Each structure stands twice: as C-alpha cells, then as structure tokens.
Amino acid sequence: MAEAGKEGGSFAPLRLPVFAVLWCATVLGNIGSFMRDVASGWLVTDLSPSPTAVALIQTAATLPVFLLAIPAGVLSDILDRRRFLIAVQLLLAGVSAALLLLSRSGALTVELLIVLTFVGGVGAALMGPTWQSIVPELVPRAQLKNAVALNSLGVNIARAVGPALGGLLLASFGAAVTYGADVLSYVFVIAALLWWRRPAPAADEGLSENFLGAFRAGLRYARASRELHVVLVRAAVFFLFASAAWALLPLVARQMLQGTAGFYGVLMGAVGAGAIVGALVMPRLRARLDADGLVLLASVLTAVVLGALVLAPPQWLAVLLLLILGVGWITALTTLNGVAQAVLPNWVRGRGLAVYLTVFNGAMAAGSLGWGLVAQQIGVRGALAAAALGLLVVALLFHRVRLPAGDADLQASRHWPEPLLAEPVAHDRGPVMIQIEYRIRAEDRPAFLAAVRRLAPERRRDGAYAWGLHEHTADPQRIVEWFMVESWAEHLRQHHRVSQADADLQGEVVRYHIGPGQPEVHHFLAL
Incomplete structure (x- = not known):
C-alpha cells in the first residue's frame, strides 16, 4: 500500500479505481440486502401476527454475527480475503434465490423465513470483519480515515435507498421480485471482486498464524484491553435498548400507523436518510462534543423518537421521527466504532473489531427478542415506552464510564532486540x-x-x-x-x-x- 503525504479531501479515495469500483459494488450489494430485509420484515407480518415472530426475524439476522464474528475475524486474517469474500457473496445470493423460489411458489413459512434469515446472517457475519480488513489494502495510509468514512456513507446511502426501493417493489410486484433484485445485486459485487487483482501478501517469515492460535491471540488481547472493555460495555447498553426501534418497527408501521408495505419501506428509508444527514453534520458535532457527549446525544435522540412513537403520530410525523432516529443511530454507531478502531493496533484490528461486532450484534439480537417478548405481554406501545425510559436511564448512568481518547500511538515500534540463540529454535517449541x-x-x-x-x-x-x-x-x-x-x-x-x-x-x-x-x-x- 502506497503512502501519501496528504489526505486529498473526503472523497479522495474514490479517485482510486479499485476502491471506487468496490465501493460502488458494495453500495449496490447493501441496497439489495436492505430490500431483502424489508421484504422479509413485512412478509412475516403476513405469515404471523405474533410480535415474537416478527422480532425473531431481527434476532435471526443478528444472532449469527454474535456467534461467528470472532471466528470470522480470524478467518479474515489467515485466508485469502478476496476469495473468501466471493464465497460469502455466493452463499448470500443462494439465500435470496431460495427466498425467491419459496415466495413465488407460496411455500414460504415463518419457520423457513427464520432459517433462511439466519443463514443470511451467517453470511453477513463472515463478510463484516473481512470487508473492513481489506480497506487498508485499497487506499494509501493517509486516506484510510476518509475511506472508512466513505464506507459508512455508502452503507447509509444504501439504508436510505434500499428500504424505500424494496417497499416499492414489494407493494408493486411482490416479494419474489424484491428477492430477485437482491440476487442481481450480488452479481455486481462478485463481478467487482473478480475484477480486483489483489496483490500477493508480503512474506510472513514463517510466522503466519493458524486458526486456533490466532483465535486465542485475539481473545487474549480482548480480555486484557481495558480500553476495549469500556467501548464494549458502552455499546452493549446502548444497542440493547435502541434495538427496540428495529424489532418493533414493522408492527408500528402496520398496526399503530395503519401503513402499507410501501410506507414501511419509506420509514426504513427515512432512517437511512437521517443517517446520511447525521454523517454530514458529524464534523460540527465532534467540534463541540467529545465521544461521551456524542453517545449521550444519540441516546437522547433515540429515546425521544421511541417515546414519540408511543403516541401513534400521523404518518408524516412518523417519517420525520425516523429521520431523527437515523441521526441518533449513525452518531452512536460511528462514535463507538471509531473509538473501537482507535484503541486497536493493526495486527489485531480485524479480531478486535470482530469482538466489537459480537457485542453489537449480541445486544441487537438479545434486545430484539426481549422487546418482542415484552410487546407480547404488554403491547407494542408499552414496549416502546419501556425502551425509551430504559435508554435514558442507562445513558445517564453510563455517561460516567468515560470512553478512551484513542490517541495512543499504536504503530509497531520494533525496538526489541532479536533473542540470543545457541542454535535455531523450532517455532512450535514452547511454552x-x-x-x-x-x-x-x-x-x-x-x-x-x-x-x-x-x-x-x-x-x-x-x-x-x-x-x-x-x-x-x-x-x-x-x-x-x-x-x-x-x-x-x-x-x-x-x-x-x-x-x-x-x-x-x-x-x-x-x-x-x-x-x-x-x-x-x-x-x-x-x-
């Protein structure tokens, strides 16, 4: 990876052909994924009126990332990342193709939908750490922060476009066509990965890690890093309560707001549009607030939206509220993810981010299932109110647990002298x-x-x-x-x-x- 002396502006990485092609392909792929999620989230309300069944779709999507993120982070370090990503894209395309065929034939059930959503979550779990790990291979070091920011912007462009487009296709042509559009999006992603000629990795001098060794090294680091512990705790408490918005939104749209599939897509798109607005105003927010202040702001915005939805506002007002939710969501997501990246050195970044993703998705999965069960007992309004109040309380309590500054120099020093040896030592000798x-x-x-x-x-x-x-x-x-x-x-x-x-x-x-x-x-x- 070449070095560069200047960052060259926020959009400078898009001048690099490889990054630009893969970025565009990723945006298309994420648009397809959001379209699939909208179809599945709405279709389950047709197949079952149970809030628990609706929440299980969100749980099935996020639970695999909780279970597999760390192994996926290890695999991203020891396998050829390009080939691994292609294999994962083929798996995800197969999931959407199966959903297409089942929905078209009328054979899709709640159980099958949950199982296929879970398999899709497995693909997302395998892809997440690996996709983040290739970014330093695509851009000069000086442009890395801009590239990461552009990736976040791309996800939120997809979040704004995908749900709205998915809702439109779902309302106009049905679930099968929506799933088919998702299959087509994977064709573009796979083509871009095939086009990318990834350079051969540098020689590792015989020190390449095997799966179990790399797995243990990643866990040791996560267990010993107190700064990472703080980030994980702050992320867990926020997403555990904020997950209520995603778990209950299909029921809010259909039952409380009397909306159609198209309206549900508009609500999801409003979250994405709000996230784009949030990403654009983040520089100004960072100039006024530190990381703890940003997470507190995100918590307050999210809690206000959850509380306002309890009142079943008019549809136009609900769209505005979801825009605000998007601002709060992207503020928390980028702040916590940014601090996590700042406290991780390069050699363990993939595995450390995998631990972060495990906590993030574990909180989302547990929260989604939990709020679905709460809604089953006390109703959707009661669950939304409980989530809003709980989020405010934990935000104020954990605001005292300060996030790390993340300003330490984590570049390798290489200052240890080579050990003195009477004769060569086999690498597997130990302890x-x-x-x-x-x-x-x-x-x-x-x-x-x-x-x-x-x-x-x-x-x-x-x-x-x-x-x-x-x-x-x-x-x-x-x-x-x-x-x-x-x-x-x-x-x-x-x-x-x-x-x-x-x-x-x-x-x-x-x-x-x-x-x-x-x-x-x-x-x-x-x-």
Whole structure:
C-alpha cells in the first residue's frame, strides 16, 4: 500500500479505481440486502401476527454475527480475503434465490423465513470483519480515515435507498421480485471482486498464524484491553435498548400507523436518510462534543423518537421521527466504532473489531427478542415506552464510564532486540518464559512497581498468558519481571506487536534501572 503525504479531501479515495469500483459494488450489494430485509420484515407480518415472530426475524439476522464474528475475524486474517469474500457473496445470493423460489411458489413459512434469515446472517457475519480488513489494502495510509468514512456513507446511502426501493417493489410486484433484485445485486459485487487483482501478501517469515492460535491471540488481547472493555460495555447498553426501534418497527408501521408495505419501506428509508444527514453534520458535532457527549446525544435522540412513537403520530410525523432516529443511530454507531478502531493496533484490528461486532450484534439480537417478548405481554406501545425510559436511564448512568481518547500511538515500534540463540529454535517449541532482570534502588521501588505493573496488560495483550514479579532473596534490588508465551513463534510475533505507546511505557520502567547497560533479558524453553 502506497503512502501519501496528504489526505486529498473526503472523497479522495474514490479517485482510486479499485476502491471506487468496490465501493460502488458494495453500495449496490447493501441496497439489495436492505430490500431483502424489508421484504422479509413485512412478509412475516403476513405469515404471523405474533410480535415474537416478527422480532425473531431481527434476532435471526443478528444472532449469527454474535456467534461467528470472532471466528470470522480470524478467518479474515489467515485466508485469502478476496476469495473468501466471493464465497460469502455466493452463499448470500443462494439465500435470496431460495427466498425467491419459496415466495413465488407460496411455500414460504415463518419457520423457513427464520432459517433462511439466519443463514443470511451467517453470511453477513463472515463478510463484516473481512470487508473492513481489506480497506487498508485499497487506499494509501493517509486516506484510510476518509475511506472508512466513505464506507459508512455508502452503507447509509444504501439504508436510505434500499428500504424505500424494496417497499416499492414489494407493494408493486411482490416479494419474489424484491428477492430477485437482491440476487442481481450480488452479481455486481462478485463481478467487482473478480475484477480486483489483489496483490500477493508480503512474506510472513514463517510466522503466519493458524486458526486456533490466532483465535486465542485475539481473545487474549480482548480480555486484557481495558480500553476495549469500556467501548464494549458502552455499546452493549446502548444497542440493547435502541434495538427496540428495529424489532418493533414493522408492527408500528402496520398496526399503530395503519401503513402499507410501501410506507414501511419509506420509514426504513427515512432512517437511512437521517443517517446520511447525521454523517454530514458529524464534523460540527465532534467540534463541540467529545465521544461521551456524542453517545449521550444519540441516546437522547433515540429515546425521544421511541417515546414519540408511543403516541401513534400521523404518518408524516412518523417519517420525520425516523429521520431523527437515523441521526441518533449513525452518531452512536460511528462514535463507538471509531473509538473501537482507535484503541486497536493493526495486527489485531480485524479480531478486535470482530469482538466489537459480537457485542453489537449480541445486544441487537438479545434486545430484539426481549422487546418482542415484552410487546407480547404488554403491547407494542408499552414496549416502546419501556425502551425509551430504559435508554435514558442507562445513558445517564453510563455517561460516567468515560470512553478512551484513542490517541495512543499504536504503530509497531520494533525496538526489541532479536533473542540470543545457541542454535535455531523450532517455532512450535514452547511454552516460553521470558525474564527481564532490573536493579532498582530502595527509594525508587514504589514508583518502579507502580510503573512495571502497568506493563502487565500490555504483555498479555501482545501474547503472554501469565505475568509476574519476583525479587531476589539475597539482593532485594534485583527484581525479575517474567511472562509466559505459548510458543517460540508467538514470542517472535510479540516482537512485531509492541507499539510505540508500549515502548514509551517500557522506557518509563527502564529509567529506574541502575545496573550497567539495559536490563538483562533471558529466554527459557520448556523441556
């Protein structure tokens, strides 16, 4: 990937042919997906009047991402991403083709619709982390933020166009034609991926990860990253309550607002249009509010919309309310996703984002099912009111759990020296113990211990599964930091993962060392 000195404007990535073609194909593919979702969301109300059945469609779409996002993130790192994406597109096209045939023949049931929606969710789960991971391959580093923003804009263009077009096709020609249009959209996406000649990946010097090793490394990082934990908690509480809007909207449109399939498509399109407006005003909002303020604003807007829908407003007012919902939704989505990306280094970005997607879709799936069950018991109006009140309460409570700034330098520092070896070590040898011996004055000991203990999460994030400190019984100035890594290859990967921010922290620790030269580092292999 070439470097560039200047960003060149928000739309500069579209001047790059590969990015432009894949971006346009993605917009078309997402339009088709939203058309399919509108058809399925409306069709289930024909097949069953049960709020639980309606909510199960949303659950079936999001639950696979909750279950499979992390394995998908691992696969995106160890497989050829272009071929993997083509295979996933073929799977999704097959799902829509099956829906087309079943709806045309009149054989579609609620059960079949839920199953096929679930399979489509599997495809979305496999595609999400992989599609995000290819963006740095398509644009220079200086244009990466603009490319990510354009991807978000493309999704919301599709969200604005797809539901409205899907509702129009559904009302005019029926579900089969709507599903057929979705199948056609995958043809464009697959053609674009076939046209893209992805460069061969750089040599990995024998350090490529297998599935299980990469899976464990991703989980270790997620478990040790406190900053990521904050983002995950804030995302979970927001989407758990905000999911009520998506789970209950078909019932709101049909039962409370007496709308048709076309009107439901207009409501969905209004959310997308609002999201586009939100994306355009986000720079001004960011200039006035930090990330916590933006999430609070999004929560208030979403809660106001949910509360207003309880009153069954006129259809024109409902469209305006859904525009506001779109602004709130994109504000929360881009803010939380942006913070998640900012706290993740490149080597684990796909897997870290997969963990974020797992929490996001888990909250959406659980929330959708939960609000469907609540609506079954107390009615749609009661469920909307409960969701609005709950969202306001948790927004105020968790506003005190501050999101990380995400301004640390996470580029690889490569400052660790190569280990001294008497003879070559097989990459699968392990576990490995690394010992770092410091000499610390008694008066510096409290400050040193405070600093070195801050290294523990960093060691674990980069690959260690155990960490500790020991002092020498005969010489208390000698303190040994040790950590365990599962294999020699994993330790070599650790050398490539240490970031500039970690190097700064290690420098703070080393400044207390009084011995000759740098602290001594020893490596021990299990026998």
